Amino acid sequence: MxxxxxxxxxxxxxxxIKEGVDTVFGYPGGSIMxxxxxxxxxxxxxxxxxxxxxxxxxxxxxxxxRSSGKVGVSIVTSGPxxxxxxxxxxxxxxxxxxxxxxxxxxxxxxxxTDAFQEIDFVGITQPITKWSYQIRRPEDVAWAVxxxxxxxxxxxxxxxxxxxxxxxxxxxxxxxxxxxxxxRSYVPYPTPCRSAVEEAAALINSSKRPLMxxxxxxxxxxxxxxxxxxxxxxxxPAARTLLGLSALPSDHPLCVGMLGxxxxxxxxxxxxxxxLLIAVGMRFxxxxxxxxxxxxxxxxxxxxxxxxxxxxxNVAVDVPIVGDCKExxxxxxxxxxxxxxxxxxxxxxxxxxxxxxxxxxKALNPGSGPLLMGEVARKISEATNNSAILVTDxxxxxxxxxxxxxxxxxxxxxxxxxxxxxxxxxxxxIGAKMAMPQRTVCLFxxxxxxxxxxxxxxxxxxxxxxxxxxxxxxxxxxNVRQWQExxxxxxxxxxxxxxxxxxxxxxxxxxxxxxxxxxxxxDDAIRxxxxxxxxxxxxxxxxxxxxxxxxxxxxxxxxxxxxx
Amino acid sequence: xxxxxxxxIIYTENIAGMLNxxxxxxxxxxxxxxxxxxxxxxxxxxxxxTITLWGEEESIEKVTKRIEKKVDVLKxxxxxxxxxxxxxxxxxxxxxxxxxxxxxxxxxxxxxxxxVIEVNANYTxxxxxxxxxxxxxxxxxxxALQCMQQFVKSxxxxxxxxxxxxxxELLFDEDYKRKPTKNRE
Numbered sequence: 001m002x003x004x005x006x007x008x009x010x011x012x013x014x015x016x017i018k019e020g021v022d023t024v025f026g027y028p029g030g031s032i033m034x035x036x037x038x039x040x041x042x043x044x045x046x047x048x049x050x051x052x053x054x055x056x057x058x059x060x061x062x063x064x065x066r067s068s069g070k071v072g073v074s075i076v077t078s079g080p081x082x083x084x085x086x087x088x089x090x091x092x093x094x095x096x097x098x099x100x101x102x103x104x105x106x107x108x109x110x111x112x113t114d115a116f117q118e119i120d121f122v123g124i125t126q127p128i129t130k131w132s133y134q135i136r137r138p139e140d141v142a143w144a145v146x147x148x149x150x151x152x153x154x155x156x157x158x159x160x161x162x163x164x165x166x167x168x169x170x171x172x173x174x175x176x177x178x179x180x181x182x183x184r185s186y187v188p189y190p191t192p193c194r195s196a197v198e199e200a201a202a203l204i205n206s207s208k209r210p211l212m213x214x215x216x217x218x219x220x221x222x223x224x225x226x227x228x229x230x231x232x233x234x235x236x237p238a239a240r241t242l243l244g245l246s247a248l249p250s251d252h253p254l255c256v257g258m259l260g261x262x263x264x265x266x267x268x269x270x271x272x273x274x275x276l277l278i279a280v281g282m283r284f285x286x287x288x289x290x291x292x293x294x295x296x297x298x299x300x301x302x303x304x305x306x307x308x309x310x311x312x313x314n315v316a317v318d319v320p321i322v323g324d325c326k327e328x329x330x331x332x333x334x335x336x337x338x339x340x341x342x343x344x345x346x347x348x349x350x351x352x353x354x355x356x357x358x359x360x361x362k363a364l365n366p367g368s369g370p371l372l373m374g375e376v377a378r379k380i381s382e383a384t385n386n387s388a389i390l391v392t393d394x395x396x397x398x399x400x401x402x403x404x405x406x407x408x409x410x411x412x413x414x415x416x417x418x419x420x421x422x423x424x425x426x427x428x429x430i431g432a433k434m435a436m437p438q439r440t441v442c443l444f445x446x447x448x449x450x451x452x453x454x455x456x457x458x459x460x461x462x463x464x465x466x467x468x469x470x471x472x473x474x475x476x477x478x479n480v481r482q483w484q485e486x487x488x489x490x491x492x493x494x495x496x497x498x499x500x501x502x503x504x505x506x507x508x509x510x511x512x513x514x515x516x517x518x519x520x521x522x523d524d525a526i527r528x529x530x531x532x533x534x535x536x537x538x539x540x541x542x543x544x545x546x547x548x549x550x551x552x553x554x555x556x557x558x559x560x561x562x563x564x
Numbered sequence: 565x566x567x568x569x570x571x572x573i574i575y576t577e578n579i580a581g582m583l584n585x586x587x588x589x590x591x592x593x594x595x596x597x598x599x600x601x602x603x604x605x606x607x608x609x610x611x612x613x614t615i616t617l618w619g620e621e622e623s624i625e626k627v628t629k630r631i632e633k634k635v636d637v638l639k640x641x642x643x644x645x646x647x648x649x650x651x652x653x654x655x656x657x658x659x660x661x662x663x664x665x666x667x668x669x670x671x672x673x674x675x676x677x678x679x680v681i682e683v684n685a686n687y688t689x690x691x692x693x694x695x696x697x698x699x700x701x702x703x704x705x706x707x708a709l710q711c712m713q714q715f716v717k718s719x720x721x722x723x724x725x726x727x728x729x730x731x732x733e734l735l736f737d738e739d740y741k742r743k744p745t746k747n748r749e
Binding site for chain 1: 576577581584585588592625626629630632633635636637638736
């Protein structure tokens with residue numbers, strides 16, 4: 001019996017199903033119509049989610065990927081459909097999120113002629129993808145899709161683009177599934193160097209004041225237990241980056257808080273007091289290091305990362321270990337010895353208490369006056385038993401919710417860390433809820449970012465996605481306003497914002513909403529929001545000129561945080 | 565820090581768009597490539613780029629690692645001149661009437677490492693392979709003798725001085741690839 005003859009578009013369907021795809025976020029258009037036509041026959045094979053803008057398609061795929069660990073998929077048309085995905089692709093590149101973006105392309109015969117909706121998508125996306133490839137023949141579909149999923153999801157994950165020419169979608173081919181489990185020029189899981197592991201263990205054993213820096217790599221490598229085993233055996237306090245917040249539960253006795261510009265005082269201060277930094281699955285972003293010239297100069301540095309190019313990129317490393325943290329951490333654990341570091345570990349609590357006294361107490365229990373972002377975040381965290389997935393937009397809403405949420409489960413924070421994409425939150429929350437329907441998904445957004453992809457309320461309406469949207473409305477582009485207040489002499493250029501009546505917008509999309517202005521109403525409104533599985537917009541009027549504190553000012557030393 | 569001339573040797577899969585991916589890493593940092601040579605290598609299906617540019621070691625090392633990280637790049641290493649053998653090739657198109665007028669010109673050609681590859685009534689094409697300095701020195705002399713019509717010089721080709729010769733093994737050895745870019749000998 002001969003092999004089946006099918007179209008390139010149908011070959012894409014078979015390939016996606018073979019990869020286990022259960023949800024696709026997309027938007028049709030001219031150059032991708034044969035693919036959408038093929039999808040029509042597969043409506044029962046996977047969920048097909050029509051977004052309202054292609055940027056939303058990629059952010060939704062990111063939310064899907066980051067909450068579940070699976071590869072997210074978007075399918076869009078050529079030209080504007082493709083260019084609208086660029087922000088999401090860049091975001092996925094910087095935050096190591098596995099997504100495959102399939103874009104239509106004009107037929108091979110007219111490539112390079114400025115045909116209608118033709119752009120050089122491979123050329124545009126090469127610098128912002130792990131791999132970008134044009135499929136020009138139907139017989140290449142199975143191979144290209146298999147390779148795309150393999151590259152996106154292995155090693156340090158990232159976005160892959162497939163630029164699918166129209167002729168390849170319609171032409172017929174023999175189809176046979178292709179399995180890709182290696183690429184000769186690509187080493188996704190480098191073998192850790194044994195002598196470096198021994199050197200690292202020796203440094204840890206002789207260290208009096210070690211500090212573990214935990215990044216998203218621990219989540220991506222699913223090394224939560226391996227991390228705990230190491231820090232518990234050796235008694236190492238551990239701080240998490242923004243993207244690594246749920247890599248270690250907030251209430252773990254060795255968890256000392258969050259790093260970074262708006263992180264906790266304890267770990268930031270002690271970064272410049274420790275004698276050993278052990279960084280795992282993090283990249284020493286400038287938001288974490290502050291002024292790199294004065295960053296942890298007194299300390300030896302061990303850097304564990306799966307990506308060779310991260311070593312010595314921002315911070316000089318004494319012992320690099322290139323490998324998968326799930327493999328490396330147990331190798332170190334085996335060689336470390338228990339040490340009494342009680343005094344050192346307690347010192348974090350001492351500085352965190354200073355922060356609480358100066359900032360936290362007021363943020364969480366202001367008593368009177370307008371509602372504050374921090375108290376809203378903490379209340380919702382507690383109301384969800386600290387087990388919700390927090391999705392944030394970018395800005396003050398991001399920092400306040402991530403600071404005051406508590407994390408008990410892995411993959412519980414989805415936020416745009418590297419690119420800082422306003423508009424990320426709403427579509428990412430949709431993707432997360434679709435991937436993890438059994439979990440409560442709480443989006444924290446601001447009045448600025450919410451409106452950047454507000455059209456995705458249409459997707460929520462159509463799909464009935466039970467996302468809990470918490471809009472912290474201060475009538476400002478709050479983070480920029482904060483910087484203007486602190487560093488630009490209170491000159492509020494372009495930051496005050498006239499807002500629409502959000503309850504009417506929600507109503508227009510058939511989404512229940514409630515506006516909360518008074519503190520006394522908050523608990524009841526949260527109860528109402530969480531009482532059903534339906535989508536809900538909780539619109540909270542918060543203090544207009546509130547600042548995220550503490551803060552390491554731009555260019556300052558990591559330990560020198562300001563509190564007001 | 566001192567700026568030095570570095571030579572980066574890169575092995576990639578022979579696919580469309582690869583050079584663009586490599587050069588984009590320089591564009592992003594506004595690092596100006598001095599010369600670039602791209603051609604097939606001794607391994608079938610593998611292309612070899614030789615790129616020279618001025619820079620500080622720290623930034624050269626970082627950009628080299630970022631290039632090697634690309635999925636379809638097999639290997640990337642950087643070298644200073646003392647670590648490699650290197651050559652360039654130049655073509656000088658000279659005016660034949662000027663050469664006939666001034667016998668200093670033909671004497672210069674005979675006493676240099678250059679070869680004449682074409683002579684006709686209008687022009688003479690001279691080829692020379694050598695170091696950049698030798699090539700430019702000859703260029704200056706032809707210019708001084710007022711016979712130069714056109715000049716072109718290739719990018720550098722280079723082979724490392726180290727004695728590892730089994731390229732196939734080298735390119736596909738995972739452990740070797742993960743060693744620091746420097747000190748691989």
